[in-house]
Amino acid sequence: MEKKQTVPLYKKILNPIICVLLGLAFSAIFIIISGFDPLTVFAKMISYSFLNSMGLYGSINGALPLMFCGLSVALAFRMKLNNIGAEGQFAIGAVLGGWFALYGPSLPAPFGLIVMFLLCALGGGLWAAIAAALKAYWKINETIVTLMFNYIALLFLDYLCYGPWMAPKQTTAITPLIPDSMYLPGLGGTSSALILAVVIALLLQFYLQRTTGGYQISVIRDSSQSATYAGISVKRFIFIVFILSGALAGLAGFVKVTGILHRVQAQLPGGAGYTGIVVAYLSQFNPLVVILVAILFGGLQNSCAAVQIMGVPSQIATMIQGTIMIFVIAGEFLNHYKISFYREDGMEVPEQ
Amino acid sequence: MKKKLISILLVVAMAAMLLTGCSGNSGNQTKDTAKAKLDYSNIKIGEITSLVVNDGGWCQATHQSLLAAMKELGIPEENLKVIENVAEDQVSVTNAYNALASEGVNLIVGASAGYATFLSELAGKNSNIIVAQQGDQVPNLIGYQIRNYEGMFLAGYACALMSPTDTLGFAASMSEASVRGAINGYALGAKYANPNAKVKLVWANSWYDVDIETQSAKTLINQGIKYMGMEASSPAIPQTCQENGAYCIGYNVDMKDLAPKAVLFSYMWNFAPIYKDIITSVVEGKADTSKYYYEGGECANISAFNEAIVPKDVQDKVLQVKADLASGKIKVFGGELKDNKGNILVPAGQTMSDDKINTQQFLVENVIGSF
Numbered sequence: 076m077e078k079k080q081t082v083p084l085y086k087k088i089l090n091p092i093i094c095v096l097l098g099l100a101f102s103a104i105f106i107i108i109s110g111f112d113p114l115t116v117f118a119k120m121i122s123y124s125f126l127n128s129m130g131l132y133g134s135i136n137g138a139l140p141l142m143f144c145g146l147s148v149a150l151a152f153r154m155k156l157n158n159i160g161a162e163g164q165f166a167i168g169a170v171l172g173g174w175f176a177l178y179g180p181s182l183p184a185p186f187g188l189i190v191m192f193l194l195c196a197l198g199g200g201l202w203a204a205i206a207a208a209l210k211a212y213w214k215i216n217e218t219i220v221t222l223m224f225n226y227i228a229l230l231f232l233d234y235l236c237y238g239p240w241m242a243p244k245q246t247t248a249i250t251p252l253i254p255d256s257m258y259l260p261g262l263g264g265t266s267s268a269l270i271l272a273v274v275i276a277l278l279l280q281f282y283l284q285r286t287t288g289g290y291q292i293s294v295i296r297d298s299s300q301s302a303t304y305a306g307i308s309v310k311r312f313i314f315i316v317f318i319l320s321g322a323l324a325g326l327a328g329f330v331k332v333t334g335i336l337h338r339v340q341a342q343l344p345g346g347a348g349y350t351g352i353v354v355a356y357l358s359q360f361n362p363l364v365v366i367l368v369a370i371l372f373g374g375l376q377n378s379c380a381a382v383q384i385m386g387v388p389s390q391i392a393t394m395i396q397g398t399i400m401i402f403v404i405a406g407e408f409l410n411h412y413k414i415s416f417y418r419e420d421g422m423e424v425p426e427q
Numbered sequence: 428m429k430k431k432l433i434s435i436l437l438v439v440a441m442a443a444m445l446l447t448g449c450s451g452n453s454g455n456q457t458k459d460t461a462k463a464k465l466d467y468s469n470i471k472i473g474e475i476t477s478l479v480v481n482d483g484g485w486c487q488a489t490h491q492s493l494l495a496a497m498k499e500l501g502i503p504e505e506n507l508k509v510i511e512n513v514a515e516d517q518v519s520v521t522n523a524y525n526a527l528a529s530e531g532v533n534l535i536v537g538a539s540a541g542y543a544t545f546l547s548e549l550a551g552k553n554s555n556i557i558v559a560q561q562g563d564q565v566p567n568l569i570g571y572q573i574r575n576y577e578g579m580f581l582a583g584y585a586c587a588l589m590s591p592t593d594t595l596g597f598a599a600s601m602s603e604a605s606v607r608g609a610i611n612g613y614a615l616g617a618k619y620a621n622p623n624a625k626v627k628l629v630w631a632n633s634w635y636d637v638d639i640e641t642q643s644a645k646t647l648i649n650q651g652i653k654y655m656g657m658e659a660s661s662p663a664i665p666q667t668c669q670e671n672g673a674y675c676i677g678y679n680v681d682m683k684d685l686a687p688k689a690v691l692f693s694y695m696w697n698f699a700p701i702y703k704d705i706i707t708s709v710v711e712g713k714a715d716t717s718k719y720y721y722e723g724g725e726c727a728n729i730s731a732f733n734e735a736i737v738p739k740d741v742q743d744k745v746l747q748v749k750a751d752l753a754s755g756k757i758k759v760f761g762g763e764l765k766d767n768k769g770n771i772l773v774p775a776g777q778t779m780s781d782d783k784i785n786t787q788q789f790l791v792e793n794v795i796g797s798f
Binding site: 237249342376379384393 | 540
């Protein structure tokens with residue numbers, strides 16, 4: 076197994092498309108076994124999730140938190156920081172912002188939203204800063220820390236939603252509605268959070284590609300020793316990147332609460348922090364591509380219902396999603412690594 | 428550079444799609460089903476479940492009830508569209524609702540209490556679709572719930588009659604009003620049989636988790652508890668009881684076959700009478716969305732006794748209590764009733780209101796535990 080040095084652009088674009096098609100072909104076998112026509116099923120998936128306004132809005136609404144979690148993970152991974160904690164940062168962002176929306180002073184329309192935006196970012200950022208400090212000062216593995224902190228954050232959110240924040244007369248763990256003035260304006264059937272996501276992705280792209288900070292991040296990624304030698308403070312960047320990454324995940328809480336749900340709920344992130352990791356990988360950590368891949372994922376999740384209505388068992392519907400994901404991830408891997416065979420005498424067999 | 432250009436083009440394309448979407452007919456896309464005369468042969472019913480319909484637990488109980496009601500009314504099974512594995516999350520529930528609406532269903536049954544908030548918000552969108560859902564009372568939505576505490580009262584009563592010690596156990600899932608109702612019903616039933624009976628409570632904090640539910644049962648058994656009630660969906664507790672010589676009351680569906688040496692009988696949700704009534708009202712165009720079904724009796728059903736382990740005299744006593752509950756001779760939440768923090772919930776001579784029972788936020792005096 077060797078890492079390829081460069082991957083040509085056409086391969087980067089073509090590869091995921093081929094892999095999606097292979098994934099579909101593989102799922103088709105199971106669809107046929109369960110007695111349905113795969114082409115009809117795929118056509119229904121696409122037409123339901125993307126080719127009509129209602130489905131497209133549903134896909135985008137599902138994608139909004141994924142976009143922010145994807146951006147969060149992509150930024151951290153740009154510096155080879157494994158931020159597995161988007162789920163928890165999302166939750167803490169929602170806790171801090173939700174607290175303000177539910178119990179804070181009521182401010183005139185845009186200011187309330189701005190304060191909440193900042194608080195959600197702050198919540199996620201501070202939560203991630205703990206992992207950053209442990210990593211920067213004691214070299215404690217950030218993967219474990221961020222993962223474990225997810226449980227703490229989610230349980231704290233659950234405690235609030237089952238306890239002091241729970242709406243009166245509700246049987247489930249959900250808070251009352253936040254005030255109208257804290258709703259993000261709608262955009263068709265979705266939310267203007269989409270514009271926010273695109274703007275933030277553009278800013279992130281600019282930061283990573285056009286600023287000194289972005290350049291220094293890429294130097295640290297390639298070799299933190301060379302970066303230190305060049306006078307870049309790696310510790311400082313661990314903090315910057317982790318806090319920004321956490322803030323982005325915290326903003327997922329902002330869009331979910333102000334743009335979609337208008338309440339805070341137990342288990343609010345619902346796994347978006349983890350799906351965000353897959354979204355970031357598939358986008359090759361490119362912020363703008365994250366937005367598109369997130370929408371694809373939102374649509375894929377959305378299509379599950381439409382496929383079931385045709386009578387396809389829910390297990391097969393979920394399996395189609397999983398298969399496409401696995402094929403794309405495997406394809407990504409093979410895009411960057413090649414498998415070489417060695418003869419017993421140590422000579423490499425030339426590639427055909 | 429090229430890559431960037433492609434990204435930008437794609438984003439622009441997405442934006443264009445979005446804008447065309449805006450000008451299109453957003454919102455409902457219901458087919459005009461209301462105009463055609465609705466009868467039992469053409470009514471379309473949608474069901475949204477949180478797990479699969481043969482999960483051996485809650486979803487299965489709901490689904491079987493719905494099928495039973497449809498069968499009684501002569502509605503063909505293919506008129507039921509089911510969407511399974513729908514998370515208790517706004518986007519997922521909206522998506523399932525829209526998918527069913529675009530199929531032209533007349534009635535949507537939400538089979539999880541966790542959908543209440545979202546389906547209540549969606550129900551108003553579409554006057555052609557009646558939503559049946561446990562929870563809020565809003566236009567187009569008929570609420571329903573079963574007085575599960577009645578069946579659980581029988582469960583606690585039977586366990587306390589049979590237990591050699593005063594301490595019983597209860598393995599609960601998530602802290603939700605109807606679950607607390609089950610715990611309290613069980614504890615009050617136990618107290619009715621034995622005034623000294625206490626119920627130790629353990630939580631799984633999950634609706635379905637084989638490992639944690641196994642641990643719950645083991646925790647209780649390790650404390651010397653022989654008889655327990657449960658409000659948990661997997662087969663783990665009955666099986667753990669059987670392995671360790673303990674006994675339990677099955678839940679959701681008849682669990683006797685899963686653990687024939689441990690399950691005394693099972694508490695079974697029976698929504699069929701409620702669904703039958705709701706479907707009839709929809710077909711006749713008389714759906715009364717101000718109505719809230721809160722049914723006990725046959726709806727809070729128990730299975731046949733496990734003859735091999737439940738003595739005949741216990742069976743007779745349980746059936747007598749069942750009759751007394753139905754006749755109103757026994758009032759489960761009748762005074763004087765205290766919670767386990769010493770507060771008086773209901774003064775002597777009074778009974779708790781349905782509203783308070785249905786949203787209960789307390790554990791009764793003889794429950795050892797908190798929520």
